[in-house]
Amino acid sequence: MTVIPQQTSWQETARQVQAVRDRSIESVDPYVAAFPEKLKGRVIDVPRKYLTSAEQAITESPAEALVASLAAGKLTAVAVTNAFLRRAAIAQKLTNCIYELLPKRALARAKHLDEYFATHRKPSGPLHGLPISIKGHVGLEGRDLSAGFVSWTSKKSPVDANIVKILLNAGAVVYARTTEPQGLMALETCSNITGTTTNPHNTALTPGGSSGGESALQALYGSPLGIGSDIGGSIRSPAANCGLYGLKPSTGRLPLIGCDAYVLGCETILGTLGPISPTLGGVEIFMKTVIESQPWLTDSMMLPIPWRDQETHIHRNDKTLTVGVMWTDDVVTPAPAVTRALTEVVERLKIVEGVEVIEWKAFQQKEALEILTKLYAPDGGKAFAEHLQSSGEPYQPLTAWTLRDTPGIEELSQHGVWEWTGKREFFRYAYLQQWNTIAPEMDVILCPAFPTPAPIHDTSRYWGYTSLFNLLDYSALVFPVTKVDPERDAKDPTYTPKNDFDAWAYENYDPVAQEHAPVSLQLVAKRLEEEKLLQAFKEIKEKIGLPFVDCLA
Template identity: 40%
Template sequence: MGSNWEQLAADKRKRIAESIPSDWLIRTPPSDNNVFAYPKESGLLSAKEIEITESSATDLVAQLAQGKLKSADVTLAFCKRAAIAQQLTNCIHEFFPEEALAQARGLDEYYAKHNKPIGPLHGLPISLKDQLRIKGKETSMGYVSWLGKYDEEDSILTALLRKAGAVFYVKTSVPQTLMVCETVNNIIGRTTNPRNKNWSCGGSSGGEGAMIGIRGGVIGVGTDIGGSIRIPSAFNFLYGIRPSHGRMPYAKMANSMEGQETIHSVVGPIAHSAADLRLFLTSVLQQEPWNYDSKVVPMPWRSDLEDAVKAKLGSSGLTIGYYNCDGNVLPHPPVLRGIEQVVEVLKQNKHKVVPWTPYKHDFAHDLANKIYGADGSTDVMRDIKASGEPPIPNIKELLNPDIKKADLNDVWDIHLQKWDYQMQYLSKWREVEAELGCELDCIVGPISPTAAIRHNQFKYYGYASAINLLDFTSVVVPVTFADSKVDGKRADYKPLSDLDASVQAEYDPDAYHGAPVAVQVIGKKLSEEKTLAIAEEIGRLLGNEVTP
């Protein structure tokens, strides 16, 4: 059995390798661990292709809509850069440039005939996490046993993006099971961070993090049940949004633990700017996804909520809560410095910044872990064992297969605990607002206790998973980079717990020098417009709204 799964995996790797045209191959691989700048230096991209791939999605769709760019040219540029990204970071599960170029040429023909774009994303290549189904393409989800299964229809989101004019060219890598903030599986191996091969690209949307990070794509689609959009965004110095459940269509996507309804996995974009996140969200909502996916709330984009933020920026300023520790695990020094940097820049720009005490985040972390393991890992272990492949070792950090299966009454009780906790959190939010005498616009906190972390060292998901339990909107904003000269190890620190001690012991200032640092901007449920507008302002103040 073992040799069979290995043969299946080897065949898949061969098929991925053969999907890259020979004249896009790197002849002399870079020797440095940091391959971030290599695409520009490779000689494989023309000056125009470099310009295209380093533009924003917002600018590209404007030029495509005006006929200043052709989709075929934009698509070719991103296909070539994606091929380079794959060779540098191992971030692809499916690559189909010929079909993408055919789709792009069809859009160009439409424009030539009608003198207008087909939709708000006309001609723009969009990178998709492997979970999204494309008719005729393979979806493995990091399971060897899923290889050889070809999708018979698009996911709803895929179909709506297609309707909006997006071009599809790649499906990116995920970890076995999805339930890991590291991207490694037994099919392709490990996906690495473009800024340092020794660092994780995050997970489970790690292929998207690496692909968008090195600009093999300009907008990538990820999913998030325990941090899987936000961690890859943070580790690759990108923006990412975890929308609340019901804002974006998830129907007909592949998933682990399908039918688990206590903490919903949600889908959202990863990009280089808040403006590009907004472009994606508004483009999807224009397609009225609630008419296709019954779980989507029939709620168009509410520009008035963005206008209200802008009005505050021009008058009284925002009121923002912040915390730098959830009481369970203290973040490493670069992350603490990142929080301080955000707080200082907000204060300097006349915003009111107040401490927020995380409410029962230890309870939230523990309850989330019970939910993830409620089926005793029956679902994911079935798909792992079906091929005879071994489980990747990282799984136990979030999905402990030793947890006893819950019965239905246990699950019902967990539902009630979650609901009660969500209401308690809203009560605390109101209490703070009563004390302040004004609205608390959002909360800023860590998304991870670490900067982009070394492989196999991610131990604590609580900064992300507590927000999943609350179903709050969360936007990741890139802040700074770890600096060994200022982010020294704390010699006198007394750990909060054994887990905290383990996280602290992992920190090495030299090993993390240059690693991306980010924060998350947290808003209430279904507050995407408002929270994204605030995140955009924080990014502007930091000077990080568009990565050079």
Template identity: 40%
Template sequence: MRKIAFTPGTRSLSYLFNDLTDVFKFRASEKLPVSRSEKLSWTDISAAKKEEVNARIPSEWLIPEDLLPPTSQTKVDDFVATSGFFTEGEIKITASSATDITANIVAGTWTAEEVTKAFCKSAAVSHQLVNSLTYTQFPEAITAAKELDEEFSKTGKPRGPLHGVPVSLKDNINIKGAPSTIGFVAYANEKEEKNSYLVDLLVELGAIIYVKTNVPTAMMMAETVNNIFGTTTNPLNRKLTPGGSSGGESALIASYGSPLGVGTDIGGSLRLPASTTGLFTVRFSGNRLPNFDFKAGMPGQEAIVSVQGPIARTLDDVILYSKSIIDSEPWFKDPKLYPIPWREIQLPQKLKFAIIWDDGYVRVTPPIQRALETTVAKLKNSGHEVVEWDNKPIGKVYNLLRRLFTADGGKTIRSQLEKGEEPAPKFMDNFLQSQEIGVYDVWQLQRERNQIWKEWLDQWNEIEGLDGIIMAAAPYISAKHSKYTHAGYTGLFNLLDYSVAVFPCGVIGDRDIDVRKADEPPELNDVDKATREEYDPNEIHGLPVGLQLIGRKLQEEKVLAMVGRVLEAVNAI
């Protein structure tokens, strides 16, 4: 039997189905044809899992050889619209927002079935181009869509505000009977016994669940790579990362394989992916959106809480998802949630923002600097007030973040790596080389965290009438694989537990404008130096810049409303 290793952007997948033998068929169903005494290596498990995902792609959705972009073609986010592999109807559906999808289905323009089929096909194509998926249930999704159409035909009423919307899920959200690998070989073939509550809730709201998406090992990296499924690439430039840990989501949505996705964020895991791919997202403060039964990379670590949230191509879709979940009163099912209903916000005509130009540790690259300067100028032109924020306290936060995340000495992550007998990824060194500390020391760290909370609250209150803060999501738009070395711009607000949105600010990277200046200030440290040296204006050419808008704790509705107001300013003629 000829061995075939599928890698995105090669011809191997199209031949896979001609060469599948009973061995691979058994592997895809997890009935591995090995003797009881023989134990599969992690590389065997990885190969089988990749084949399992690929084998579930129908042959008619395999990209024909004459249409398959060569590996040298870096931009593939326009493949659905320009390749000729999709019908005009499919192109229109997959380019639509979740908000418009529901409206068209309810109006009778589309059916949930044809919408679901279109997105199943585009998700399959996305995977072939950027390696975005870890699990698919295309037949089940199409069946669910047909049942939704039958229900709508009988009742004349949509099931809920997400009626007919295909929703993609990050790998750590449990679907009954499917693995939640969270990037560990040990969990590659462990089927979850029940759905996460959110999955059942989404179905109640009318959504169609159809795929799960790739994550880095333990979901603790600003890129998306693991020993099972490999590396997910950025469809805007496949030489670059789509961020992490919700990078499979951002890559899928940016390549039009999903209209709306759900991810999680513990250090920027929603905001970094959104910023690298021109998408919208919001990081809720802890205990507003349900996630208590998601699979965690470091279960029990709650000094810095992980939160779930939406990622989409429009602000309206982020609001639609957020309001739909909160309106369902999830605090009656998730024991950690605050019973805070959705609040309608009336903003003043003129807002007051503070600007953080950089974090004092790694300075921003030229396109990010230009985006900040342009956004500030346009806000002022629209009558809003912008003041400076003192970034000196940020260094204290970074030091505490590292100590809190490694308080167990890497024991949790190490045990999961050892269970799967897989090598430790290089990016896990900070965890695996740390020293475990005792309960007393953890309590002292949490006291320090609480004091930092108070210091930031005082600093905010000292600026009279301050509505929000604007800051870059990262010092760069994106980075080469293995070179995304600084996630502090987002992690800062995880420790503070602030409400934060990321939005594309309208500035696009330009190789002719966004060049390094001859009079740059001295490097701050080795990471700052490496960031400057790695910067290549050619790689970011044409890529959108995402910025963060930060509000106070539990002010998600206001933050999203302020993003709308900022977009009015930056889009004003």
């Protein structure tokens, strides 16, 4: 690969991008004044102080309610778009979650939709007037595609990404682009372009990554629905850290054309797009809308699987929903707050009708982690390093760990890539045989999404609870359960860590420092079972009343 150094310093390039963002914030009308001081700690309630009651009502409405109100003509697209632009501008000042706002584009679109409604007296599509935020590496015509690299900020998207086109055809309004980490490869959101994005539940904590701009924005109700992406947990980590719903579909269900990432073309571990939303209804609306557009008709990478009737996937012949509980992956022990959340869910599931709870033991997790380490960076991290060298920007701490310093990273030969990709396929086969043999009746797996609640910045090193399901290409949903309670979730001073990863997670768990952080869990179904997964979770949610605590309050 030939790398052409930039003529401008990386710091100046970053300042130019930030200036574009700042101008986009300043152009929001009415203007959102600067706060008197840099606010820290819990900032969830702050936006309400700067919004009208009408703006609060709009922005705190679920996506599904907004769609209904817009379709009935009770709200205009312009009013809804303006309200979310205002709240997003406030969210940026609180958490640094915005890559750029798009007020001119969004309001022109909203005005067009209102004119359509006035003329035809009906909505333009199933998402008529709904504002949707998108992660920065999802292409928008004429906007940059940095994917977290300073040297990529000059790259421009020639067209909107396919998934954006689908959402626009359904009537959506794209109004905000959100922050992402360096090269997209971290479960936190920090880059040399935009700096560090913080968690509005507690700004000392990370909102997760790599879709952390999305999660911080949505936790502040600055977006009702957004597009994230996930190659190792990058939808589920942010959703978990901020108390949201996030779905990682299997590959082949949502179109990737028009998105950018330095690993595009490398098929050792494939990434996927997916929805993040403050409500489960937002996730469902997104999936149903995109898949019912039949993306396989224009994209040969898409699998021709229509959105299937969910009721056909569970309860056949009066069968109960069977939930397998994986308490630990046997590599990193979940923190007390996570174990408490899992225990509370399991105890309630055991006493409701129509649900059977069984144990599911972790299967060859160490082998899975070894395969993942080899296949995330089969070139030994060389391409990533070259993209940094092109601008002169330094590594961020977590990307240095992930793509340079993790034990086991090496540049594979062509035969080595074949060998480790073959091991990936054998692992997938073995895992499925284990499921079919040990627990053939099991519908879904319930497990942690991360070893701890939202971590302190620069400490999210262990991806095992999420990346396992990227390796398997299974469908996975993260959902909120409760919040950290420093007394009930106290650290066990007698615990002896089992390995270096376990020690790192144990040392960086602090329920006092992590107070107010949501505690979330993960539900997993087999490959391409998104409909079954959502139906199973809806049943669980309704039967036991999830979340137990309002994680966005």
